[in-house]
Structure formats: C-alpha cells, structure tokens
Amino acid sequence: MTIALHVQRENATARRGRSIVLARCLRFLPIVPTLLFLLVFFIVPVGEILQGGLVGADGQIGFAQFERIARTPVYAKVLWITFAISFLTAALSILLGYPVAYMLSRLPERVRERWLLWVMLPFWTSYLVKTYAWMLLLSKTGVLSIIALSLGLVHETSGTIPSLTGVLIGMVHSMLPLAVMTMLPVMRGIDERLAQAAETLGAQRSMSFFTVFLPLSSPGVAAAGLLVFISSLGFFIVPALLGSPKETMIAQLVISSVLELFDMRFAGALSTVLLICSIVIFFVYDRMVGLTSLTGEVTERSRGSRAQGVRLALLITAGRVFAPFVMRRKAHADTTARAASPLGLYTCIIMIVLVAPVLSVIPYAFTTSDYIAFPPKLFSTRWFGTFMDSPVWRSAIIRSFEVGLGTALLSLLLGFGATLAMTRMPRRASKPVFALLVAPLIVPRIVVAVGLLYLFGRLGLTGTNLGLVIGHTVLAIPYVVVTLAAGFQRFDWRLDDAARVMGASPLRRITSIVLPLLTASVSAAFLFAFLVSFDDLTIAIFVSGGINSTLPKQMWDDIQLAITPTLAAVSTTLVILIALVVAVSSWLKRRAR
Template sequence: MKSALASLIRNAGVAPLLVFLAIAFLVPVATVLSLAVWSPVDGFSLASLQRILVTPIYSTTLLRTLEISLWTTVMCLLGGFPIALLINRLRGAARTSLYLLVLLPLWTSFLVKSFAWLVLLGKNGAVNALIIALTGEPANSSLLFNLNAVLIGMVHGLMPFAVLTILPVLDAIDPRLTPAAASLGARTAEGFIRVLLPLAMPGVAAAGLIVFVTSVGFFIVPALLGGPRQTMVANVIIEMVLDLMNWPLASAAALLMFGVVAGLFGLYIHSFGIESLVGRARTPAKSAAAHRPHRQAWRRVGWLAWDRVAEPLGRWPLVPALLRHSHAVLGLALVLFLALPALFLIPVSFTVSGIIDWPPQFFSWRWYAALDSPAWRSAAWRSFTVACATGVLSLAMAYPAAVWLVRKAQRSRVPVLVVVMAPMIVPRIIIAIGLFYLFARLGLIGSWFGLVLGHTVIALPFVLVTMIAVVQAYDERLDQAAAVCGAGIGLRLRRVTLPLLAPGALSAFLFAFVTSLDELTIALFVTGGLSSTLPKQMWDEALLRVSPTLAAASTLIFLLMSSVVVLAQAIRQRRSTQPRTP
C-alpha cells in the first residue's frame, strides 16, 4: 500500500494527462478500430476488411491515398530542406523575417489556404488571368479539380511542417563540419551528401513521417481542389459515417490507414527514438550505440549517391556555380510560394461581384456585412471560447507532465512519450470518428464540452513539446537561491518561477489556441449538425457555394493568425534575449 501510494505521488505530474488520453483518445480509437473485426451480433469477422480490399473502388482509393501522400511527402522534403538550410545559414533580422514567413502559412487555416488556391487557380482566377495576359489565350485545361491542384494545395499546406521539423536538426549540427570537409578536398555537393545530409536525416525522417501521416488523413484539399479521381480515404470515411452510417466499413478503412501509419511510426522509433520528436536526445553513448547501424546505412547511401550521381554531375562546368547559390534562390522562391497565396484573398473580399474572380471589382464591404449574421456570430463565439478552454486545459495538463518527463529519469519515460505523442501521429479522421462513436453514447454530440475535449486531444502533443523546451531551459538554481534568501513557496512561485515560465507558457497556450481555432475534422463529427464552429461554418458554406463571403471570413482569420504569429515570435525573441544565469 505504501509503495503504491509512493508511486502515485512520484508520478502525479504525468497521471492527469495519461488518464485524460486514456479516456478521450485510447478508448475511442481502440473501440472504433475494433468495429472492423468484431460486432456484438456477428462476433469476430474479417468481412469488412475483405470488402475494402477486394472492392475496386475502395482498394483504388486506398492506393490513390498512399500515392498522393507519398508524392506530397517527397515534394515537401525536397522543397522544405532548402528553406530550412537557408534559414539555418541566416542570422539576425533576415533569419527572423524568413522564419516569420514560414510560420504564417503554418498557422493559417487549411481552409483559408485552400480558398486562396481557389482564387488563384479558378477559371477566372489570378493564374489564368496571367496566362491570358502573357499568351492571349486561357489555359488549355482546367487548373482546378485535378491531381495537380490537389498536390499544389497539399504541398503548400504541409511544407511548413517539414521546414520547422528539419530546422532544429540543422541548427544542432556543428557549422564547422562542412568547411572542414571542404578543407580536406570535398566539393560542395560531396560535403553536402556525405556530411550534412546524413547528420540531418533524423530531422528529414521526422518531417517525412509528420507530412505523410497528415497527408493520409487529409480531406479538405481533395474535396475543394480535386475531382472524383482524387477522392482519398478520409473522404470515404466521412461519407460512410455521416451519410451511410456504415460503421464496420468505415472502421475497416480506418484500420488499414492506422496499420500503415503505425508501421511507419514504429520504424521511426526504432531508427531514431521517440525522444527525437520532442527535442530530447539520448545521452551520447546510448545514442551512438543505438543509432550506429542506421548512421552507417545513411553514410553508405550518401557515398553511393555521390559516386553514381553527384560526382558525374559535378564535372559539368555550370553545376558547381549553381550549387553555390541554388539553395538561396530556391529557398526564397519556395518561401514566396508559401507566403503569397493567402494574400490574394484580401482584395477579393472587397469585390462588388457576387463571384470570385480576378482582378476583383472594387469596392464593397457587403461580404464583411454578411458575416454579421446569427450563424456566423454564433460559430465565431463558439470557436473562440472552445479555443481558449482548449489552451487552458492543455496547459494545465502539459506543464506538470513536462516537469515529470524532464526531471524524472524513470524507465517509463519512453512508453509515456509514445502515448502522449500518439495523437500527433494517428490521423485526425480516426480520432474524430472514435470521439463521435464515444460521445454519441455519452450524449456529448453537439456540446461545447465535447468540442473542448476533442480539441484538447489534438493540441496536447504540441503544447507538451513546447513546455518540455521551456522546462529544460529553466534553471532550478534560481528557486534554490530564492529559498536560501528566505522566500517561501508562494513567494518563489509568484516572483521567480511564474515570471520566467510565463513567456513559454503563453507560447504553448497560443499554439493550442490556434490548433483549436483551425480544427475542422473533430468539429465535423462532434458538432453533429447541432452547432457549428468557424471552420465548420466555412466548410458548410463552401460545399454550397464558394462566394466572396468566404474570402472575407478567410481574410479576418488570416489577419488574426498573423497577429498571433507575430505575438508568439515577439515572446520567443524576448525569451532568447533575456540574460541567463551561468
């Protein structure tokens, strides 16, 4: 009894978070996935899985989902690495400005970004207008509702994730290694492939994992920018649950999706360790021992790539000169690709016309006035209150868990991290239908509380990662010094601990706030048509008719998100400039 009580006290910091995830994440996901192979009437059966695999329309959709996700991942890595490398090599204001330009599209709603591409690629859009201005004729084929439009939208939405995942790994690499390789006779390409790329592979692999997993569960971009041939598994699951109420078939599709994701997640953990996802490296000895086979493998890949590809290309006279400046030119071009599309929504929101076209016909406030309706006001109020509650609840559970993970050296840290980071890895569509299945039995469908619980599940991993970094940077000796000077617990907390932790905690809160404000997948199911959030209201409007009202709503959300990004970056800079105790 005493040992159990001691264990409970020792693990009290992480216990609330684990209990919450067990109830609001593990149980719903496990329950809904089990429906694919078991039912109270028929018992154990593989009929649903077999139907998914042998029915051409479903099997084709599965393969198409994997294909689109793979192409999206490859393009995000190929584009994200030059941007991350460019930011890594910049200093001062230039680095901060470029970093902000990457953060803006990251925190901009996926719906807003998709609407931006509707403006750009539409029949009367900016790209077609540019083609007409240059050639005198419109594009030969539609720029929308095809695979190219889906890939453009998905790459634009997910590339910032790749950049911000790769960048910390590049920042941790000793900048003297590449010049050292050059001093030993290595060319630019050889130093990159043999030295820099193998060292950056943990970040590249993590970025690939996050982008691929997110792509597999995507439904917004395929629904708005794609055609019937670009339908993905998430779109099929939504139709099966909301329209057909075919739970066994929806669960079978979700189980197959989960199997692919779980396999990739397991491979990543085996290769790089779960702690690399939260910025906690293993001790050097353990890390070297655990990762030596994988580093040797990547080193062999680097040598092979150099011998078979890079070295023959390096003999061409123009290649070395291009390599010296290509990462900067390509990085800047890709940053513009990320940052500019959302800006096209602003002038469209002031158009007089009732359709989205380019150039817009100025000037009218009518579309902003249309937002002053009970439906839009109610959705906005619910979104903001749910986002605030999500931030507070996530922070309340993440901070003590972060302290436990950083300062407690138990062997259970790794399995705890696996559980805590799982909501970031499991596709959101699976979490959403799991919560829908559970909440329907608890009477929480359409409730404000149900939305808060669902959004907190999604936001917790991001808040925890932020708070782990904050706790790691906090110097405990400051508390000890205050105690030596006679300060009690309350005074130390009020005058020392909270002021130092407040900027990081505010950043974590903003992360949860933005994550909740942008969340559509959970709202699509948990609201049950009884209530609405801002993304859900925009989604319903888009399914009926894409009008400048959506451009006006998207502009307001974009400006709000931009303000949050600037505020978070200002907090981050203030923290970095604060003097540290040696």
C-alpha cells in the same frame, strides 16, 4: 543504550528513505491527470474503433468488414490513392523544404526570426482558407488561367482543378511549412565546427555537406516525413475541393460512411486500416530514428545506426557526383544564407509561393460585385458586414473563440504538468511516456474523430462545447508537449535545485522560477493550442452537431455550395487573426529573451 541508538538510526534511515520515495512520487504526480485524460478520451475511443471494425453487419465478431474492403476494388483503389498522394506530398515537401530549412539554420537568430514569420503565417492559416485560395487561383476562371490566356500562353484552358495536380499543389502548400518547421530544430543543433573541420582537412564544400551535415540532419528529415505522411493520410479538405472522384482519399470514405450511409462499423474498419498503417510507420520511425527527434534532439542511435555505413557511402558518392554543380565558397564564415545567393533566391521564391496564395484572397473580400471574378472590382466592405451581421456566422465565430480558449487553457494545464514530470524521469521511463503524449499527433485526426463520436454518443457530449474542448484538447496536447519540451531542454535546472535547497516549495519554484524563464515557450504553446482548436474541422464535423457550428465547419458547409465574396471576407478575417497571433508570439519570444 547502544541498542536504542541503533534503533533510532534505523528509524531515521527508514524515514529518510520514505521521504525520498515520496518526493520522487510527488515529482511524477503532475503527469497523472494528463495520462488519465488521454486514457479516457484517446486510448479508449481508439480501442473502440478497433472493436467496432471487427463487428460485422450481423453483429458477429469477425473480419467481414475488412474482407469487404479487400474484395471491393474501389476501396483498394482508394487506399492505394491515399498512400500514393500522402507519399508524394511527404517527398515533395521534404525536397522543397530542405534547402529552406538549411538556409534558415545558417542565419543569425534575429534574421532567422524575421524569415520564420513568413513560414508561420501559412503554417497556421486554416486549411480551408488555403484551399479556398487555390480554388480561386487554379479554377477555369481563376487568376492563373486568366493571366495565361491574357499573355497568349494558351488559347484555351480548363483550369488545373479538379485533378491530381491540383490536389498535390494544395497538399504540398499546406504541408511544406510543417516540414520546414520540423527539420529546422535538428539543423540548428548541428555544430558548424564539424563542417569546418572537414573543409580544413581538404574536403570540398559539397563533400562536407553530404558527409557531415546531411547525415546529422537526417533525423529531422525523417521526423518531417513522418509527420507530413501521417497528416496527409487523414486529409479530406484538399481532395474534396481540389480533386476529382479519381483522387478520393480514405478520410472522405470515412466521413461518407458516417454522415451519409450511417454505417459506423464500416467507418470503424476504414479507420482501423489507417490506424494500423500509422502504428507501423510510427514503430519503424522510432526504431530507425527515435521519438526524441520530434523535439529537435539528435539521438546517439541516429548518429550511429546500423545503416549509417551504407548511407554514408551513398552520400559520399552523391557528393562526388554533384561537386561540380555546387558553388564553392572561400571561407566558411562567409555565409551562404544571403538573399543574393542562389539558396537565398530559392528561399525567397518558396516564401512567395507559400504566402501569396494566402494573401490573394484579400482583394476579393473588398469586391463590389455579387460574385467572384478576376480582377475584382474594388472597393467595398459590405461583405464584412454580411459576415458580421449574419447570426449564423456570428454564432460560429463566437463558438470557435469560446472552444479555442477553453482548449488552450486545458491543454496547457495538462501539457505543462506532463512535460514538467517527464523532464525529471529517467530516460528509459520518459520515452514511452513521450510516445503516449505525442500519439494523437501520429494517429490521423479522422481516426480520433470517429472514436470520439463513439464515446460522446454514450456520454451525451455530442453537440456540446465541452465535447469540442475535450476533442480539441486531445489534438492540442502533442503540440503543447513538443513546444514545452524544447523549452525545458534549454532550462537550467540548477536554478530550481538552488531554490529547493533554500526551502522553496514546488509550487513556489514553478511560479517564481520555471514559468518566468519559460514565458516564451508557455505563450507559444498556448497560442498553438488555440490555433489547433480554432482551425480544426475534422472533430467539428463529427462532434459539433446542430445548427450552431464552429467557424471552420460553417466555412466547410458554405464552400461546398458556392464560392462567394462572403467566404473571402471570412478568410481575410482569419488571415488577419493568424498574423496577429504570429506577431504576438514573436514579440513575446523577443521580450522573454
């Protein structure tokens, strides 16, 4: 009898152990489709780029393509220009965006949301629209040149473009919102009581900022620098339209190698160089700051790194140097984040600079002239009619909507399951998983596009909507994961545990508890994924194929031929669409709260 009871207890214990193991495995099951998707459509294509770059013109494995890059001065110069422009763009974006992010982080939440609307509008506006706007502003016959001549500031002008200055203006304008949006979550997570304590102990306001706030916000600064630099490495729209041949960047060479020279192996070698540089930067960033700062989380490593002592000494010195120039306040509660303060005035100026170029294209859409001229002769809507009546433009916008919605649904499905499983993983396991999920955000888009061209050529997906949806989903998954991860960080998992104890199934808990409480994050992730697809040009250039292209691809083809009022009508339509998306996202967030 005793032996039988002992055997029953052992069997029951074994069953409970198997149930626990099974339950833990089921918790990680939602991430499996996402990992398989990225394996097939991201890791494999990137691996093929590495392999293709090692194949010479004679078909032999070697470093002939890389030797060609190293031996040819033109390619070395283009690489240097690419890194120099990317570094300048990152530095200027951080320097200009840090005060804006700082002010927004000090504002009450409702006021901050109103300001963020003006950051989100240029943030999600198409790169083509923003570049088109700067072409209208900076050209020889552009708005700024005509105004300068009219005011007698100059006697003659050749315009600001094409030039390095024009490229930097266009790229910083495109990347500045990204820098602000990346730094803001980290700044919001800094406890204001730390600065209060420093000031209570006698520290000047400038000293408390340089020794408390700035070190704690450094992970956000590093994350912004990383994302802006990596994104800038793959830029080709701005340098192609606002720059001269002297400002040619490596992505332009990749596109030329594929579409004009049909040299896929050399394009693979150029893409490999970009990829290796991105991986090195990515690794250094992870070692210094940690990947979790991309979601706004400040790690213990970033709070107390080995370099913290040296950095703190430099910041204390800077605080002493700049103390006389920093306005002091009587009380910490008397916030500096006001429009009447110097910081508020600076933020207003930056907002105007961000939004005004985007809105400046709108009057040209209603011109009665057959060409672009300043000031535009108003008022006519015929260019909207030309846009909507054209079979080419109509087909492009319909295809963009179809691909965008398909991308949003697929990326949200994959990203939600992956983020849900990742939040339940041990920290040691979640870190490499998160690194893989955001890797498409780190790797330049041009590298992903060339890799997908290799793969889709064999699978017969080139020129299909499915191929575009897959390619855009690869790009959108990081945005979905980062957006949902920030929402899951604030989610109270005790509610889910209570439902589980009461017998609710996993699916029932997700549909009745998790999704309703994360409506704002899920909606924002869906909209972001849609905009990533709708705005993409890089994947479309390589994958769309045929006459029926997407809207950004059609704009790219037309804008290289001539700057017409039809393009202004298309740009205005896109600006209105982005404004509606941003407004809906903000409304859903307020409603969820």
